Amino acid sequence: MFAQTESHKNNFLEYTKAAREERALEKRREEAAILLQATLKGYAARSKYQKCIINDFDALFMGCHGGDEKDEKDTDLLPAVHAYPVLRRYLTQIKLDKNDGRTRDRLERICRYVNRAMEVDNPKLSYAALCLHKERSLPWIGHIKQLLTNCMQLLPELKPENHADSISLALFLHTLIVFTAPKSWAVLRNAQFERLQPAMQKICCNVQGHLVHHGFYKTMRIILLKGTAREELSVKPVTLVAIITLCLRPLIDGDFSRNLLSQFLSEILSVPALIYHLHQSVPQCIEQFSSMSLLKRALNISEDYQWFEEFSASMSGTKSLAYLGNIVNLFNIENLAEAKKLAYPLLTETTTSLLELIPNTVTTKGVFTQWHELLGWHTPCAEPAQNQNVALIKKQFHMLWDHRCIKLLLGDLLKEINENYERIEFHSPQQPSTSNLIRRALERSSTRGSGLLASAAGKQAKVQWRKLDNGNVVQVSRICGMYYAALNTLSQMKLDILTGICYNDNVLYDIWLLLTSLGPNCGMKEYLDLLRCETLVQKPQIAMLMLFCDCMTHYVTILDEYEMYTEQNPFRLNDYVMLTYFLNNILYKLINDNILGAKNIVQNPVFVSLHTLLLCLYRRDCRRPFTPPNHWLIPEVKPSTFINDLEKAKRNAMLLLAKMPHIIPHEDRVKLFRKFVQNEKAVMGLTESACASPRSALIVIHRERIVEDGYRQLVAQPTHALKGVIRVRFINQQGLHEAGIDQDGVFKEFLEETIKKVFDPSLNLFKTTSDQRLYPSPISYVQDNHLQLFEFVGRMLGKAVYEGIVVDVPFASFFLSQLLGQTQQALYSCMDELPSLDNELYRSLTFIKHYKQDVADLNLTFSVDQDVMGKIVTHELHPGGKARVVNDHNKLVYIHYMAYFHMNTQIREQTQAFNRGFRSIVNPEWLSLFSPPELQRLISGDTVPLDLKDLRKHTQYYGGFHDSHRVVGWLWDILAKDFTEDERKLFLKLFQTTIVGLCAP
Structure with missing residues (x-):
């Protein structure tokens, strides 16, 4: 009974709730209808009114x-x-x-x-x-x-x-x-x-x-x-x-x-x-x-x-x-x-x-x-x-770096600042201008340069260097900072900005004069102190230095030899000597003293600007020297200590070797190169004798087919095998095996004969310049598989360098730069290297560069005609070049296009193939130790007189002979007293012993 009552109650509540919800829904419907009617009536009324x-x-x-x-x-x-x-x-x-x-x-x-x-x-x-x-x-x-x-x-x-x-x-x-x-x-x-x-x-x-x-x-x-x-x-x-x-x-x-x-x-x-x-x-x-x-x-x-x-x-x-x-x-x-x-x-x-x-x-x-x-x-x-x-x-x-703005912002100001200052005559501390102490003292007292104010009476000069926080220096620095900010932000206008600063109102040279007035060696000590500060970003003097370096890099890159070495206006060779001394030493301090911090110093903009200019000037000096002997060495760097630091993998020493290898003497870098080779051989297990080595390869060469047999048997050999021992057995013209010497291997003779034949211009793989320097032939394609041959030749030359075998192969300077990979860098200028290929073409292009009248009168286009086996072939320097006329606005572009075509475009495939072969044997990082002339010395040996004492010291004897033997004594006496220098070189070429240190100057 109770359950039924409870059930009725629940049913009643549910019914009541449903009825209430129904009434609420009905009310909402009525309100919505009223709202809709009101909206429609309002819209109709408003529409009527409107x-x-x-x-x-x-x-x-x-x-x-x-x-x-x-x-x-x-x-x-x-x-x-x-x-x-x-x-x-x-x-x-x-x-x-x-x-x-x-x-x-x-x-x-x-x-x-x-x-x-x-x-x-x-x-x-x-x-x-x-x-x-x-x-x-x-x-x-x-x-x-x-x-x-x-x-x-x-x-x-x-x-x-x-x-x-x-x-x-x-x-x-x-x-x-x-x-x-x-x-x-x-x-x-x-x-x-x-x-x-x-x-x-x-x-x-x-x-x-x-x-x-x-x-x-x-x-x-x-x-x-x-x-x-x-x-x-x-x-x-x-x-x-x-x-x-x-x-x-x-x-x-x-x-x-x-x-x-x-x-x-x-x-x-x-x-x-x-x-x-x-x-x-x-x-x-x-x-x-x-x-x-x-x-x-x-x-x-x-x-x-x-x-x-x-x-x-x-x-x-x-x-x-x-x-x-x-x-x-x-x-x-x-x-x-x-x-x-x-x-x-x-x-x-x-x-x-x-x-x-x-x-x-x-x-x-x-x-x-x-x-x-x-x-x-x-x-x-x-x-x-x-x-x-x-x-x-x-x-x-462009108005910001045109003549009016440059003159207004910097030109007049710098001239006013520098009007009491003259050029400084720089003498490298390593190479004093005279050994006479009295004369040097007089020179120092009478020299008037940046920062030296001499009285008219010729009394001893009183040094009065400008401070970096001097008002004029700060003003110039801030203006230079503005232009440096423009270089960074307007990346696509960088060349325009650099050109505007370099060639307007002599501003670049005036900045240089200001730098030389900041203290000894261009205020190097003051700059180093400034670079040690943590608030480097807020120092406009650093921006001035970086802007100057970037502009000088651009200026030197497009400077031809006549302008730099003959005209010397406004920069004299002495200015470049002083500048390189400053750059070389400040960069050494930055790396060695870890001034810019331990992380990514090579990406630091200060380091990049200084180092780029240093390399630009160093390579110019390598092509045609303007500095005194040993100018690039840092006296405080002791080679033995430096090499020990490298063996311990000290970061500073490794950075110096990668970025500034020239600060240690060339002979020590050659020793270091040989050490790298020995270490690699040890790692690869290639240090055993020729007889004992299980990895030595034997090739059979017919005397009349040295290149063909060598190419056929070695081209397929992996790099590892070529770096190891290669034993050669010659077959003479009668088809008989020749008796081998030096443990049945005559690889050195084979290598020399192979290189002698492949570099012979009559084979048409290589041509010679007017001064008998070799470079790849532009028409080598007439040879079947010419690119494979170039790669093989590169391997053979690489093997010679790897083993320390000197070969008489004089290369053109521009080709050596390509071997070193320098032509791919932004600061490289084809025009600088052009004389090493064709001096006549260089003079012609220089004539166009300095042509005072309208270049359009010369009727030149961006194309070049070549005689290829009796047929004239026209090459466009860029697409549509035949229709593009050379004028005063684009003549510099034309000059660099022409130089690039002759030194790169027409021999690009041959050079790339040769480089592949050469670098497969010799590590490219090792090559960076040397400049182009130094690489030539590594390949062909030095031209200095033969050091017989050094040769005798490093000679090994076999068959019961020794240094005190009577016959051996006669040999050295004849070499010293009866042989001419040329005869000694011929003797050395035929000498069949292992000679260590021959590449040292």
């Missing part, structure tokens, strides 16, 4: 009173009091539809009417007179704001290149012009209303504030981007003037407030190449900028750290780039007196800061990147138009 408003508007303005007819008189103009209610109601109630042509047409009619109504001075007709009534003033201002807002909303939709849109653009801009300043309000010229001018100005300022708050500057930016996207403007000059006038009004009326100036600079002055276009098309705008000191105001931002940080953070990299281009353009066209005031520190600091803020690497966000002609790869910004006009931005930045 339609009524539109009809009233069309009835009033689509007829003869709209102000469309050009010949309509003021008397035909609709009275403002009648037009105002209709216009206000229309602008308030009718929402602007950008895609509706009729809406745009009505807005244009309104603009035409109000513009015309503002031009009449009759209070009844003037639209401005409505504002004079107290009860109408606030509503009138409100609906004018709405009108101008509608105009602003339509402006971004217009295309200036379209004729119809250009007319609409001019109309809307004119409307904005009219209502943002009361100057054109005709009614205010009426005597009774003149006193209201200040009040009307305040109303216009209020309107300007409204527009700025609603994105006025962003809208103007969009129009400018569209109108100036091409080198030829798609907007008329009058339209451009109207836009600039509108953009300046809020600034001027707002007294250049921080907010307004920031918006103007970030949105308007960052329009790509805007100043360039204004200067070309509407110079009156530039004059207006100058009168209001816009450039100075823009530069002053950098003095307020917080403001500048907020300002720069609001702009993307490409936007900042365009902004900076316009700043540089403004500075370039500024009058000279004002430009001098702004140059330092304002322009310098602002430009440096902006360049450092522009990213010069690709960000990892996003999938797609876009190539930028100035920055390289970068992620595209949200505003594609910002990447337009890059060619013009490039022109703007």
Whole structure:
């Protein structure tokens, strides 16, 4: 009974709950129906009302009173009091539809009417007179704001290149012009209303504030981007003037407030190449900028750290780039007196800061990147138009390192600083100019150089070195820091920047004079102390040094021999000697004392700049020496200690060997090379004698087919086998085996005979230069399998070097550079090496380089004709080269293309094949120990007289002979007393013993 009662109770509760939910649902349905009906009725009422408003508007303005007819008189103009209610109601109630042509047409009619109504001075007709009534003033201002807002909303939709849109653009801009300043309000010229001018100005300022708050500057930016996207403007000059006038009004009326100036600079002055276009098309705008000191105001931002940080953070990299281009353009066209005031520190600091803020690497966000002609790869910004006009931005930045700016920023300043300083006569501490101590003392006292001020009476000079924190030094350093920042950021313009600094106003040499005045050895001690500081990034003096090194690398790379060794203007050979001494020693200190830190010193920008210039000058000295003997050695480096440090794998010693092997004598590097070979042989198990070695290979060679048999039997041998022992058995012309010597192996004789034959020019694998130096033949392809032969020859020469066998094979210097892999480096110049291939061609190209008249008169093209076995073959130096004429602008490019073609392009495959073979035997890292001339000495031995004592000391005897034997004594007496030097060399060539240390000088 109890259970039944409980069940009935539960059923009742569920029924009650369901009924309650049903009533609630019904109520919601009724409310929804009421809301729907109200919405529909409201929409219908609003539509009816809006339609009524539109009809009233069309009835009033689509007829003869709209102000469309050009010949309509003021008397035909609709009275403002009648037009105002209709216009206000229309602008308030009718929402602007950008895609509706009729809406745009009505807005244009309104603009035409109000513009015309503002031009009449009759209070009844003037639209401005409505504002004079107290009860109408606030509503009138409100609906004018709405009108101008509608105009602003339509402006971004217009295309200036379209004729119809250009007319609409001019109309809307004119409307904005009219209502943002009361100057054109005709009614205010009426005597009774003149006193209201200040009040009307305040109303216009209020309107300007409204527009700025609603994105006025962003809208103007969009129009400018569209109108100036091409080198030829798609907007008329009058339209451009109207836009600039509108953009300046809020600034001027707002007294250049921080907010307004920031918006103007970030949105308007960052329009790509805007100043360039204004200067070309509407110079009156530039004059207006100058009168209001816009450039100075823009530069002053950098003095307020917080403001500048907020300002720069609001702009993307490409936007900042365009902004900076316009700043540089403004500075370039500024009058000279004002430009001098702004140059330092304002322009310098602002430009440096902006360049450092522009990213010069690709960000990892996003999938797609876009190539930028100035920055390289970068992620595209949200505003594609910002990447337009890059060619013009490039022109703007060129102004920063053209003659005017370089002279204004650096040239005049450096000349003023250095006017009391002359060249310093440098004498290497290792190689004093004279042994006479008195004479040297007199020279030191009488020498006047950078940092040495001598009295006219010739009294002993008093050293007065400049300090790194000297005001002039700091100023030059900061300006150099600006250019160094440009080098890093504008990666695609690096050569242009370097060329501008190197060849304008002698600035590079003046920086050098300043460096030499910083103390002994160019202030090396002061720079080392500075580099030890942790705040290295904030030291502009370091940037000055790096900029100088980068510029000098560029300068020396394109300097020909006549300019460097004969003209010596402005740099003399003594300057290069002093510079190399400074570089060699400071780099040694940086590595040995671990000044730049333990991590990635070789990637440190300071190290890279210094080391690159050092290598550039060192290789130039190797090709044609300009330094005294032993100039490149570091006296404090003891070879035995250095090699011990290498064996212990000390980091500093290993770095010095990799980056500066020339600091130890050549003979010690040869010993080190031989040690590397011995260590590798030990690791590979190749140290056993020829007889005992299980890995020795036996080849059978017919005397009349030495090259063919050697190639056939050795070409397939793996590298490991070629590095081991190779035993040779000769078969004479009668087909009989020759008796072998030296444990049945005559490999040395085989190697010498093979190399002698393959390098013979008659075989057409190699050719000789005018001074009988060898290089690969460009027409070696007439030989079957010529590339395989080159690889085989490379292996054989590599085997000779590997085993310490000297062969008489004199190579051309440029080919030795290719063996060392130096031609792949950025600082390598084909033109420098060209004399080692063809001195006549070098003289011809140098003639073109220094040709004073128009090079186009020589009728040259980017192509070269060659006689190939009686047939003239034309090669284009680049695609389409036959049609490209050589002129004064591209003659340097032509010269380097020609040099590159003759030394690389036409023998590329042969050189690559030879290198593959050579480097398969000799480790390329070992080769980096030597310069090209030193590599030639490693291959062919030294040209110094034979050291018989050293030869006798290292000679091993067999068959019961010894050094004290009577016959052996006769041998050495004959060599010493009866043989000429040439006969001794011939004897040595036939000598069949193992001679250690022969390659040492």
